[in-house]
Amino acid sequence: MSQEGVGVDLETSLGYLLKEASSALRAAMEEVLRPLGMSVTHYSCLELLAQRPGLSNSELARGAFVTRQTMNVLLQTLERDGYVTRPAKAPVGKALPTRLTPRGRRSLEKASTAVRSIEAKMLTRLTETEQSDASRILQSMIHSLHRDNKDA
Amino acid sequence: MSQEGVGVDLETSLGYLLKEASSALRAAMEEVLRPLGMSVTHYSCLELLAQRPGLSNSELARGAFVTRQTMNVLLQTLERDGYVTRPAKAPVGKALPTRLTPRGRRSLEKASTAVRSIEAKMLTRLTETEQSDASRILQSMIHSLHRDNKDA
DNA sequence: TGACTCATGTCAGCATTCTGACATAGGTTC
DNA sequence: GAACCTATGTCAGAATGCTGACATGAGTCA
Numbered sequence: 059m060s061q062e063g064v065g066v067d068l069e070t071s072l073g074y075l076l077k078e079a080s081s082a083l084r085a086a087m088e089e090v091l092r093p094l095g096m097s098v099t100h101y102s103c104l105e106l107l108a109q110r111p112g113l114s115n116s117e118l119a120r121g122a123f124v125t126r127q128t129m130n131v132l133l134q135t136l137e138r139d140g141y142v143t144r145p146a147k148a149p150v151g152k153a154l155p156t157r158l159t160p161r162g163r164r165s166l167e168k169a170s171t172a173v174r175s176i177e178a179k180m181l182t183r184l185t186e187t188e189q190s191d192a193s194r195i196l197q198s199m200i201h202s203l204h205r206d207n208k209d210a
Numbered sequence: 211m212s213q214e215g216v217g218v219d220l221e222t223s224l225g226y227l228l229k230e231a232s233s234a235l236r237a238a239m240e241e242v243l244r245p246l247g248m249s250v251t252h253y254s255c256l257e258l259l260a261q262r263p264g265l266s267n268s269e270l271a272r273g274a275f276v277t278r279q280t281m282n283v284l285l286q287t288l289e290r291d292g293y294v295t296r297p298a299k300a301p302v303g304k305a306l307p308t309r310l311t312p313r314g315r316r317s318l319e320k321a322s323t324a325v326r327s328i329e330a331k332m333l334t335r336l337t338e339t340e341q342s343d344a345s346r347i348l349q350s351m352i353h354s355l356h357r358d359n360k361d362a
Numbered sequence: 363t364g365a366c367t368c369a370t371g372t373c374a375g376c377a378t379t380c381t382g383a384c385a386t387a388g389g390t391t392c
Numbered sequence: 393g394a395a396c397c398t399a400t401g402t403c404a405g406a407a408t409g410c411t412g413a414c415a416t417g418a419g420t421c422a
Contacts, residue, residue, distance in 0.1 A: 073329040075348040080232035081275040082355040123233040177225040196227040203234040
């Protein structure tokens, strides 16, 4: 495995570990979503809509961590296939509030169950305390990364 | 911001937080690497080679969390532009050990500095204890996700 | 009112990554 | 040796996501 430890700090780099964990999670999600004919972004969009009905395209994009252009393409497909609906005219501004159709809700059910089992699997060896530690630490990382360092 | 809390557990989902943190890290890395004309995968490849000279294409792919086809395309570009070298003939098997050229090493230096500053920024508000907690917890998650549940 | 700024939806083109496929090198088992 | 399995490098095509660009709607400020 070419594992001669030559001043390697990849194993101890939290950035690398974060990427590795996220990659493993995504791979596991893709594995269970593929049989359902659903991609991770596809699932994320439906899950967001189930928990927050009426989100606009741009809001969904931010929630799924893709650009609004990417989400727009996905929404057009989901709308064409009858998973979501959007009004033809924006009630206010340009934002079009999106909602799940019964079909979309049904489709999400199995996917949601599968994904939750993945998340449970990920946490099997962690105590309650460790899980709340993880939550707090990850939120701190997110906050620090988003913060603009404009203080000279 | 459409934040009416309707049975939402996205904020408390560790899977979602993991994706959010990873996304923020990647965005921050892209931001500092773009001026250097380097993508995240591009940087990852060079960093891996600096720390473990002689890695093959497939090993680099696994280390950078992409497919070996993707890494192959990248390596061909890096080789053409003189950042890495590979022998024309495999010394054993088919694996071609890859190494950084002086130019590749120089190019990596600035990028490595920039990326380490991002990682430091990410950890600013975390204590030593929290950082080692994070390391242990992330490794547990990775282990659990990779483990095949074949035990009936 | 008019100019400015900002967020949004959307179209088009490009970049990146992936899946599928094939041939080859090495090891294992009989 | 032969059959088999696995890992590797590589080519080709498809899928996915991104950047650039434009027009529109709403709020701000003079």
